[in-house]
Amino acid sequence: MEKTTIQINFETLERLKSLKNFERQSYDELLNSLINNCEEESLSEEEINEIQKGLEDVKKGRVYSIEIVARELGIALK
Incomplete structure (x- = not known):
């Protein structure tokens, strides 16, 4: 070598x-x-698109915190 x-x-x-x-x-x-x-670790075009969609959901307030989801489903978080 x-x-x-x-x-x-x-x-x-x-x-x-x-x-x-x-x-x-x-x-x-x-x-x-x-x-x-x-x-x-390179991302595929599909993965990049999914990440962009997720970021758009966050920006538009279409996501819920785990605490809100757990409360609505009656699940106690530790």
């Missing part, structure tokens, strides 16, 4: 260290894991 050196801020290094899954995990493994997670 070919290697290279990159320059990062000390704070960035500390943040990367805190994201390691295990002590001896290499930064290459960590960065690839983060990149893969970002790629896997």
Whole structure:
């Protein structure tokens, strides 16, 4: 494997260290894991549309808090 050196801020290094899954995990493994997670977490067009619809419902007051729903259904919240 070919290697290279990159320059990062000390704070960035500390943040990367805190994201390691295990002590001896290499930064290459960590960065690839983060990149893969970002790629896997992309939202589909349908998901984006559903989120936009939900935000519109909130803006127009078409949502109810859990407390209101529980009270109307006679459910006691702890």
